Amino acid sequence: EAGVTQFPSHSVIEKGQTVTLRCDPISGHDNLYWYRRVMGKEIKFLLHFVKESKQDESGMPNNRFLAERTGGTYSTLKVQPAELEDSGVYFCASSHFSTENTEAFFGQGTRLTVV
């Protein structure tokens, strides 16, 4: 069974450009999460999808970030326009259930560098 897959693994863009990150969750997992780790800081929650609906987007930093999950399968996270402080590693995770004792499986992350 394939794990959580993220594309691309690395992205270097200039300030002001747009970048779209993609996450393919484990097949059958209704719950999908985005997290971000800015260098030297904690991994922080961004948002949680249940199927195609946003269950919790309290961690989204501002309106330059747009997450979608059309059809309840893969998800995209778009940053437009990108700023220097958006640099970091973006992790996606998925789980079958959303209860607190459920394990979330993480992807390898996308390292975003904004120059």
Added chain:
Amino acid sequence: AQSVTQPDIHITVSEGASLELRCNYSYGATPYLFWYVQSPGQGLQLLLKYFSGDTLVQGIKGFEAEFKRSQSSFNLRKPSVHWSDAAEYFCAVHSGAGSYQLTFGKGTKLSVIP
């Protein structure tokens, strides 16, 4: 709001030596606690978790962790470290109660000397 503190940013141990990585949490109720590991080029992998019951939990790769409510700690241990354990380790807490976010510590990077 809950928080997780990993006081050690970087630890170096010799292969075969014992290991203890510290984790303290701040949360009012009974927390759901996790340890994840990230090896180079890999995603986060769950090592072990604590929800209730026995306060000493066993995980994969020979790791264990002990929940101590009085100290608000959930330290990770391994009796004998292998070179392949070199990685970054993250402690996390899940608040439960309808919130499905994980709150992570800053991570501890482990280096292993042959």
